[in-house]
Amino acid sequence: MLSSTEFAAYCERTKLSAAAVDYISAVRSSPPSRRVGDNARCNVCARIPSKKIGLTVQAESRTCEAVFVYEAELSSDVLEIWDQPTPIQLRRDRGAKGTHVSTYTPDYLLLRRDGPALIECKTAEGLAKKLADKPEDWNYVDGVPYFVPARTAAEKIGLPHEVYVTDDTASRYLANLELLHAVQLSQPVAVSDANYKRLLERLTDSPTIFDLCSARRGPEPAVIYALLASSRIFGALKAQLLSQQDTFRIFADRAQADEFQEHLLQTYRTALDESSETDLAALLRATPAALAHATKVYEQIKEVLDGKRKPTRNDYRYLRRLSDPEASPGHPLAACLPDYRSRGNRVPRLTPDQVRIAQDVIQSHWVLGRCKDQSQLLGHVDAACSEESIPKISKSALRNMCLKIAPEQVAYGRLGIRGYHAARPPVSAEHATVRCEIPGLISHIDSTQFDVRSWSIFKLSMFCEPPWFYVFYDEATDKALGAWLGFGKSDRFALSLAFRDMGARQKRVPPYIAQDRGGEYGSTFWEQLLPRFNSAKYSRASGAPRFGGLEETALKQINFRIANRLDGATWADQHSRAASGNKKSRATARLELAIIIQEARHFWFDEWNKTTHGTADGCPDDLLAQGVQEFGHIGHHVTCDLSYLIATSIPVDITLNKRKGLRCGYREYWSDELNAIRRPYKFEETRLDPANPSTLYVRCDGKWITTHSRDHGVILPLSDEGRFFENYRGRSNSRTARIEGRQSHERIAKRIEQLEASAAAAAACDEANRGTANSTTPPASPSIKPQVEPIDFDQLPDIPFLP
Numbered sequence: 027m028l029s030s031t032e033f034a035a036y037c038e039r040t041k042l043s044a045a046a047v048d049y050i051s052a053v054r055s056s057p058p059s060r061r062v063g064d065n066a067r068c069n070v071c072a073r074i075p076s077k078k079i080g081l082t083v084q085a086e087s088r089t090c091e092a093v094f095v096y097e098a099e100l101s102s103d104v105l106e107i108w109d110q111p112t113p114i115q116l117r118r119d120r121g122a123k124g125t126h127v128s129t130y131t132p133d134y135l136l137l138r139r140d141g142p143a144l145i146e147c148k149t150a151e152g153l154a155k156k157l158a159d160k161p162e163d164w165n166y167v168d169g170v171p172y173f174v175p176a177r178t179a180a181e182k183i184g185l186p187h188e189v190y191v192t193d194d195t196a197s198r199y200l201a202n203l204e205l206l207h208a209v210q211l212s213q214p215v216a217v218s219d220a221n222y223k224r225l226l227e228r229l230t231d232s233p234t235i236f237d238l239c240s241a242r243r244g245p246e247p248a249v250i251y252a253l254l255a256s257s258r259i260f261g262a263l264k265a266q267l268l269s270q271q272d273t274f275r276i277f278a279d280r281a282q283a284d285e286f287q288e289h290l291l292q293t294y295r296t297a298l299d300e301s302s303e304t305d306l307a308a309l310l311r312a313t314p315a316a317l318a319h320a321t322k323v324y325e326q327i328k329e330v331l332d333g334k335r336k337p338t339r340n341d342y343r344y345l346r347r348l349s350d351p352e353a354s355p356g357h358p359l360a361a362c363l364p365d366y367r368s369r370g371n372r373v374p375r376l377t378p379d380q381v382r383i384a385q386d387v388i389q390s391h392w393v394l395g396r397c398k399d400q401s402q403l404l405g406h407v408d409a410a411c412s413e414e415s416i417p418k419i420s421k422s423a424l425r426n427m428c429l430k431i432a433p434e435q436v437a438y439g440r441l442g443i444r445g446y447h448a449a450r451p452p453v454s455a456e457h458a459t460v461r462c463e464i465p466g467l468i469s470h471i472d473s474t475q476f477d478v479r480s481w482s483i484f485k486l487s488m489f490c491e492p493p494w495f496y497v498f499y500d501e502a503t504d505k506a507l508g509a510w511l512g513f514g515k516s517d518r519f520a521l522s523l524a525f526r527d528m529g530a531r532q533k534r535v536p537p538y539i540a541q542d543r544g545g546e547y548g549s550t551f552w553e554q555l556l557p558r559f560n561s562a563k564y565s566r567a568s569g570a571p572r573f574g575g576l577e578e579t580a581l582k583q584i585n586f587r588i589a590n591r592l593d594g595a596t597w598a599d600q601h602s603r604a605a606s607g608n609k610k611s612r613a614t615a616r617l618e619l620a621i622i623i624q625e626a627r628h629f630w631f632d633e634w635n636k637t638t639h640g641t642a643d644g645c646p647d648d649l650l651a652q653g654v655q656e657f658g659h660i661g662h663h664v665t666c667d668l669s670y671l672i673a674t675s676i677p678v679d680i681t682l683n684k685r686k687g688l689r690c691g692y693r694e695y696w697s698d699e700l701n702a703i704r705r706p707y708k709f710e711e712t713r714l715d716p717a718n719p720s721t722l723y724v725r726c727d728g729k730w731i732t733t734h735s736r737d738h739g740v741i742l743p744l745s746d747e748g749r750f751f752e753n754y755r756g757r758s759n760s761r762t763a764r765i766e767g768r769q770s771h772e773r774i775a776k777r778i779e780q781l782e783a784s785a786a787a788a789a790a791c792d793e794a795n796r797g798t799a800n801s802t803t804p805p806a807s808p809s810i811k812p813q814v815e816p817i818d819f820d821q822l823p824d825i826p827f828l829p
Contacts, residue, residue: 027079028105028137036105040141043184049112050142053135058110060131062086063565073553073563074099076107077211082557084109088564089196091133091147096203098136100210102257106137111144114183116175118163130176132187144180144187146173153191195264195291202263205464206255208537208660211560214252215658221245222258229259229278232286235271248658250276262287265294269463271656320362327362380419383410384427392428395439400425465653466660468501468564469536471524473544474581475515476622477589486619490780493619495584495626496524499577501540502653504639505646506580506630507532511623511787513780516545519716520784521552522674526717529670531631534661535559542566551677558673559662576639584629588622619787624794672723672730675713678774680722682707688722688733690714691774695722697733717785719778 028036033054037047062084063071070088074095075081085091098104113129120126132144148156153171156164163174171189180187192199217225225245228238239247251268253259259276260283266274277283327344330337337345347361376384387407391397397406400421408418437445462468473496481492490513498507508528512520529535539561541547547565556563635646642649664670681689687696690712700707703726710728715721720735 036137042142045182046142046184049183049185050135050137053108053111054106056112058084058108059112060110062110071565073556073565074207075211075557075560075562078104078106079108082553083107086133087147087149089200090149090152090190090192093192093196093200093203094134094145094147094190096200096207098134100203100206100255100257103139104136105139108135108137109133111135114144114176114179116179118175130179132176132180142185144176144185145190146176146187147190147192149196150191150193153189194295198267199264201462202268204462204538205251205268205467205657205660208467209248209251210255211537212660212662214255215246215248217249217253221249222253225249225253225259226278229276232275232277232282235268235274235276238276239271246658247271247656251657262290265290267463269657316363317359319364320359323362324359376419376423377416379414379416380411383407383414383416384419384424386410388427388431393431393435393439395436395441398440400428403428462501464657464660465500465502465505465650466534466536466657468538468540469507469528470499470501470540470577471521471547472497472499472542472577472581474585477585480589484619486783490783493622493784494520495581496520497577497581497630498524498528498536498539499580500536500646500650503646503649504576504580504642505635505650507536509626509630511619511626511784513777513784516549518546518549518551518676519777519781521546522555522676522716523784525555526674529664529674530666534659534663535561536661538562538564540564540566555673559664561662580630580634584626587629588625619783620790620794623784623787624791627791668730668732671715672713675715675723678712678714678722680709680712680724682709688712688724690722691776691778693720693735693775693778695724695733695735697724697731699731700724700726700733703727714774714778716781719781719785 033051037050042050063069063086069086072085072088072092072095073082074085074092076083076095076099078099083095085095095107095109098107111132111134113131116128116130118126118128133147134145136143136145148171153164157166157171165172165174171191173187173189177187225238228241233241235247235250238244238250250259254261254268254276257280259278260280261268261274261276262283265287268274275286277286323344327341327348329335330341330345344362348358384407387403387410391406392403397403404421404424407424411418434445473494475494476492478492481487493511493513494515494517495509495511496517497509499505500507508524508526508531510520510524510527512523514520525535537560539556541563543565546552547563553563638645644652678690680695683689683694687694688709689695707726709724709726711725713723715723722733722735724731724733
């Protein structure tokens with residue numbers, strides 16, 4: 027980011043007007059004018075950490091605006107990029123209706139070396155629609171698209187306005203830019219001048235990455251990616267994928283790379299499309315059943331051609347196709363494909379006017395939910411036909427037209443977004459999520475609630491709602507990176523602990539994290555945590571929830587497995603009775619929370635990560651290890667130090683008690699370091715450690731101080747339900763004595779108790795695993811360990827009960 031002196035020199039060098047300087051200064055000194063993605067139904071919104079300005083940049087779509095942000099971040103010609111700048115006023119002349127005045131917010135403000143510019147991002151399809159719907163506002167000038175009202179308004183303040191358009195290469199270009207941006211934000215491999223010159227000498231024949239790295243004394247792939255990110259070597263980023271190292275070619279000159287890229291794109295775009303009528307296009311469009319039918323028919327025709335048998339009546343039709351002199355030469359298998367288009371009556375029964383009226387009525391009444399019965403809909407169509415003196419259409423024709431409308435589109439018009447989700451059909455895992463081919467690049471976090479029916483047998487069910495599993499998965503390998511168990515649907519504490527578990531197991535944080543629309547993912551804590559580790563956030567569209575993937579299958583599987591083990595499958599198990607000694611199961615035992623945690627960890631990290639899923643080339647652990655060898659370590663390396671613990675702790679509100687210290691959730695925190703600070707205290711920020719709720723981090727006078735609860739460790743020797751019962755007594759007495767601020771303290775106090783329960787259960791699980799690893803006897807099943815620890819209330823201080 028430019029300093030004030032550098033910005034003043036930049037304005038003087040580019041000869042900006044006073045209005046332009048004031049506008050850019052206001053944008054640089056203020057937050058974005060709006061928050062994107064809160065109501066997005068079809069877009070994958072992103073929060074991308076920017077190295078240019080040291081802040082997070084918003085992108086409202088992944089295939090257009092995110093591509094522009096990554097391209098600007100990797101460009102050496104761009105100095106700063108600012109999202110959602112200050113709105114400008116547009117004036118449109120409506121003739122007799124007067125002048126229409128409105129506000130317009132550009133997508134980005136870009137500070138290039140040769141001057142600033144306001145940017146509007148559009149896809150090729152979106153731009154074509156704008157040109158067709160509003161030709162007076164959108165047009166081409168010398169082959170360059172312009173938004174005329176915005177261009178006119180920007181010229182008044184002395185700034186140019188540009189339209190950035192993405193074409194059909196956006197998917198490949200985005201995948202490459204994501205990898206290069208992650209390499210740029212991480213610690214790239216240092217390349218000496220001698221090694222760089224030696225590498226340039228090998229680029230005379232434009233070798234592939236695989237040939238270059240597999241040669242004698244060849245560089246590592248990480249070196250190639252670092253040089254590509256710094257624009258010291260070049261490639262066809264819009265035409266080839268960096269993940270395909272055996273085909274991606276490297277060039278020493280940008281012009282050669284651009285020429286090769288244009289040649290490849292022209293080859294792709296001149297390939298056979300769906301409207302082609304050649305034999306090759308017919309074979310490519312054929313279904314597996316049609317190809318099987320054609321193969322079977324061709325084998326029978328070959329017997330006729332070889333003279334082994336006489337042709338049948340059906341064979342003469344295919345022989346006529348093969349011997350047709352007017353047919354273009356091609357593959358003989360295409361002549362044996364079934365021609366379904368020549369069957370039946372293809373003469374349309376409806377006139378163009380009837381089709382137009384029916385489509386208009388279906389859109390206005392059927393799709394929007396105003397009409398729910400087809401008989402009633404037919405009445406509206408008949409009335410519209412009578413107004414224009416057009417013959418009426420039949421009910422069967424209208425029914426066929428209604429069947430062409432997607433069911434989820436009709437459900438959205440009737441029931442809103444919930445009806446859309448309920449009516450949407452399942453899709454394959456390939457299209458149900460943001461996928462990538464590079465291990466460790468993109469991860470996905472998902473959560474599921476533990477079975478409510480099984481949770482009722484736990485003693486903790488009297489104090490807590492059923493827990494939730496939070497799991498991080500790698501998108502390329504489906505490996506479970508980290509997991510934790512929390513209480514509550516939108517639990518920031520469990521999210522933080524799952525993040526810590528991922529850092530402890532992988533020692534790295536992925537550059538991109540995809541998530542759903544949960545409340546915990548939209549919190550200020552989560553949006554501040556990811557940029558701390560240079561991680562971008564992808565928020566899935568609310569209109570396209572993620573389902574059908576392997577991760578969702580894993581969550582269902584572990585939930586069913588634990589519920590089946592705890593509840594049992596027999597009548598006696600379900601009624602907590604034992605029909606006989608042989609049928610007695612774990613469902614009748616007194617169970618611990620540690621059982622759920624141990625079973626979940628065993629499933630994710632011992633079974634799921636070590637099992638090959640589907641047609642993969644190996645288990646997730648092997649695939650991730652192989653990806654590290656091919657692409658190097660991707661992501662931000664983490665170390666469990668004090669700054670890491672503070673960054674992953676949850677911000678909380680505290681009150682200062684002059685006699686007992688810092689009060690948070692009926693607990694008092696203090697440290698001897700606070701005694702040395704001059705009063706009155708000015709606490710800038712306070713964070714509660716989710717792994718150890720007895721620790722509170724306080725920032726005072728620019729310094730972080732670690733404080734501890736005065737009563738920590740008093741109730742830890744108790745069992746889970748004993749701890750909750752004792753805390754409940756303490757909170758009940760405090761509620762009667764302290765009326766002020768009761769609700770906020772009650773909420774955080776309950777959350778602290780839940781954290782202590784999950785932390786104690788996790789510690790017991792770790793202790794059991796260490797004991798199993800050190801013992802020589804076979805380990806016992808984690809699901810049959812009963813809770814036999816008694817509750818000793820004599821070791822607690824005397825706290826009177828409520829009358």
